[in-house]
Structure formats: structure tokens, C-alpha cells
Amino acid sequence: MDGNLDELMIYSVRSMFSGSLGLGTKNPQSKLHLVSGSSSVNPTNAFSGDLIIQGNSGGRSFNSGASIEFVIPANADGETPWGQARIITVAGNGNSGDATGKLILGTRRMFNKGTGTGQDWNYGDDLVVDGSGNVGVGTTIPDAKLAVKGRIHAEEVKIDLSVPAPDYVFEKKYALLSLSALDKFLKSNKHLPGVPAAKVMEREGFDLGVMNMKLLQKVEELTLYLIEKDRQLQSEQNTNRLQKRQIRSLAARLQNLDSKINKHSKR
Structure with a gap:
């Protein structure tokens, strides 16, 4: 499919076909191939669940790497913070402090709306796997293979000795x-x-x-x-x-x- 817009909108239609689908390209290299710009696949209602596939500029990535986000916005009041819940983000590496090759699972995330580059993300109750393989629970900046901010409840903990008994x-x-x-x-x-x-x-x-x-x-x-x-x-x-x-x-x-x-x- 080809056109002037880098989007495909499907309204409650079941499509069954074989072959490949290209958006922004006449020569798709896979079953679904999106090329160029800030391409996204969104429902028509901007405030329901989203699947966003982003490139290198614009939107919530702020010039970070490509990412995939599953988002449920909480409200969209023009002047108040925009709350989001039940988030899964797979972010590529880039120059944004938020996206350095991470997998993020979160229960809430607040985005302070505005113009320019002054916007701010505030995470809560996240699980983060960063680009170094470090896992953070309750923290977005894990400084070890497993960093937990909060209590841990376990039936058994086994520790390999780093010093002699x-x-x-x-x-x-x-x-x-x-x-x-x-x-x-x-x-x-x-x-x-x-x-x-x-x-x-x-x-x-x-x-x-x-x-x-x-x-x-x-x-x-x-x-x-x-x-x-x-x-x-x-x-x-x-x-x-x-x-x-x-x-x-x-x-x-x-x-x-x-x-x-x-x-x-x-x-």
C-alpha cells in the first residue's frame, strides 16, 4: 500500500491476505514494514490503548532510539500532567535519559506536558531491564545485576561466597x-x-x-x-x-x- 501519509487506519475490519504490507515503502521486506518518520499504529481514539513504533525523532522519545510502547493514558487535560498506566516500553539506545536500551514495565508514569524540551517523565513501581542487563525493581537506574528499592519477601535466599568461610x-x-x-x-x-x-x-x-x-x-x-x-x-x-x-x-x-x-x- 502506498500513499502520501505514513499511516494505515483500519476501522473494525478483519483483513485476510497473503504477502507483505508496506507503509511508506513500495518494497516491503517483511510481513509488516514501516519506513520513515514518526510512524505509528494507533486506534482512532487517541486516549485508548496504543501500540507505538517510533523512529529517531519526535513524540515521547525525544530523539532517543526506536521503541515500542503499550500505553493506557489516564487523562488528557491540556494543562495538567498526563498520567499513563500499565506501561510496557521497549526502548532503543539514544541520547534521552529515558531510553538507553531498556525494557520497562510500569504501573504508572506521569508526563508533564509542555512545549519544547522541558517535558519530564516520572516513573512509579517500574521493573527495568537496562542495556547492560541490569534489572531494577522500584528504580529506573539499577546499579547492579538486580537492584531493588523496597522490601524483599522470599522463602529462601542462596548466596555464592565471594570471600572464604x-x-x-x-x-x-x-x-x-x-x-x-x-x-x-x-x-x-x-x-x-x-x-x-x-x-x-x-x-x-x-x-x-x-x-x-x-x-x-x-x-x-x-x-x-x-x-x-x-x-x-x-x-x-x-x-x-x-x-x-x-x-x-x-x-x-x-x-x-x-x-x-x-x-x-x-x-
């Missing part, structure tokens, strides 16, 4: 701090050795796998302290039992000596 604590060559040295460190620093201070964790967060291994290390150190204290306690108990036997022996000897003295004095 701290069984080295039980090696003979491990330098375990004495309790007196530990006491001195705690009074000076207000946190355990090797564990970040509270202000650092509040500012930078912490690696869950690394922190779990650090906590396990402290549990193992605590186990060694308890074993040492138990050894000291056993030694003290043995000493006490020995001293009790010695005291009983001395008491018996004194009693025997006292008896002999009494007999001698009666003579």
Missing part, C-alpha cells in the same frame, strides 16, 4: 585477640574488630555475603573464648578440689595433734 579461625596459627586487648579495642572504637562502624554501614550499606561471613567469624572467635574460659574454669575447679582435700587433711592432722596435746597436759 572463616574456618581458618580454628587453625593453630590464627591470632586470636586476648580478651583484655578486645576490651581495649571496644572502648576505643565502639565496634567489633573487622566489622564496619555503624555510621559506615548507614552511609554505604554492606555486602550481605561478606557480613554473614564476618559474623560467623565472630561467632567462631566467641566459641574459642568460651572454650578457653571453660578450660580455665575446669582448672580452677580441679584446684579447688585439691585445696579442699588438703584442707580436710590439715584439719584431721590438727585434730589429732590437739588430741595428743590434751592427753599430755592431763598427765
